[in-house]
Amino acid sequence: MSILVLGTVALDTVKTPFGKRIHMLGGSAVHFSMSARLFTTVNLVAIVGEDFPREHIEFLKAKGIVLTSLIKEKGMTFKWEGEYQGDLNSALTLNTELGVLSTFKPEVAKQQKAIKYVFLANVDPDIQRRLLEEMREPVFVGLDSMNYWIQNKRPSLLRLLKKVNIYVANDQEARDLSGENNLLKAARRLRSFGPQMVLIKKGEHGILLYSDRFVFSLPAYPTDKVIDPTGAGDTFAGGFMGYLVKKERINEANIRKALAYGTIAASFNVEDFGVDKTSTLTMRQMEQRMAHFKKITRF
């Protein structure tokens, strides 16, 4: 079993109270891959420009990520620049250069079209839909988006929501798209838009999962080492989806555990810049922290 992730491969410039990194490897598909790779083979669908360093390609390959559908095109790689202050709960975007992302048309290699698990990380919902239409018989599809698309491509996003199994949103996005302030109401409303499950990510406050059959809530793993939260949501999604792929069965017990693994993966991500921590992460480290997480939350 393997998974296919559509998203961005980016060069991130990030400033936090703990330092600044310029043009480091980032992007939703990359962060997703770093945690999903611990459970399954990750097939990455994305685009980079001519300026994308060869060493990053080698790095991703060395991590076992399948890059058959990573397109390289004339132009510049997508670049994001952001800054975190105070409690590091939200990023201030300083600059975005779309580059080759602005004309991205995902192409999935023939042998990858039969992959059953798909995660559509944050890109234009029309691009997400186009990719999904290329897949032959997806069994479980996850979708992430962001405020920009909620505001500017709402009809496209709503159409796409009918075709996915789980919609992943942060609390603000959930409120914006649903028009509900209360998170449980927001989740229920989003559920009515189509997806079987709605997962609301609350950053340092954990997650809330809503489905018709059950509601599930977890705090975040408490860590005092928050260096750079960029990609925490995608790392969460990678751990969550990766675990489900590995178990090969979508049932309540597996979903609960998958959400706990996502939580643990995200807690490692924030502890260093970019993928510095998650790229060397092992299942042993994951399991150790999971055991501690169980202690922290049991009553």
Added chain:
Amino acid sequence: MSILVLGTVALDTVKTPFGKRIHMLGGSAVHFSMSARLFTTVNLVAIVGEDFPREHIEFLKAKGIVLTSLIKEKGMTFKWEGEYQGDLNSALTLNTELGVLSTFKPEVAKQQKAIKYVFLANVDPDIQRRLLEEMREPVFVGLDSMNYWIQNKRPSLLRLLKKVNIYVANDQEARDLSGENNLLKAARRLRSFGPQMVLIKKGEHGILLYSDRFVFSLPAYPTDKVIDPTGAGDTFAGGFMGYLVKKERINEANIRKALAYGTIAASFNVEDFGVDKTSTLTMRQMEQRMAHFKKITRF
């Protein structure tokens, strides 16, 4: 076993998107009592003015609250007026009339001075200290405060922190008093100020408990019926302390369970104005919701 709570008895005027109530029964000691009474006998220490309705006294008595040390003095009862908007996570204080609270000197009846469990709900830290000095041999003391005292009576508050077992603060108060943005760091710092345990209340996001021996975190009980969150923190504290009194042993297992009961009690409080919901709450309802809460959080 019984508990003694020092705090306010107030007349609250509250406006939320769901309506407005004028001069309803409120105050930290009242909200605390409504949940603590489910587990133990509550002895209330507070002050009211001449305008305090007789019916509220009868109401509290009918709920089993011991009012021996509830002083009635010339002047007006403490009044608070606030408004909640949007996600109802924070109150906008519109007006505060201290009335008799401004010259409050708590007097504890002789037979109450031997009570071993004490909760110092939010009032002037000098008043809290004075009360604590009157107690003969307190075994377990909880302390709540608020931003106003953190800013205006910091030395008094810091002195008091050395004498309590658990300090209860919301996330903003914890950050302000500790000077740390990260909540785990904030909790650790507050622990270094004296109390054995630090409990950080994150409103709709649940709680984080820090002690040298263990860390514990719980999400809030997800409810879509948030009508009026006034007093949720005090209701939490009442459920938490009440359970500990009932168990008569302060150990890790009891503390974890006590925090879960506090969470459940608080979830009822927000579902109606003032004490409308908690004043009729039964242990049966608490246990039912506790069973559901376990389901929601198990993985």
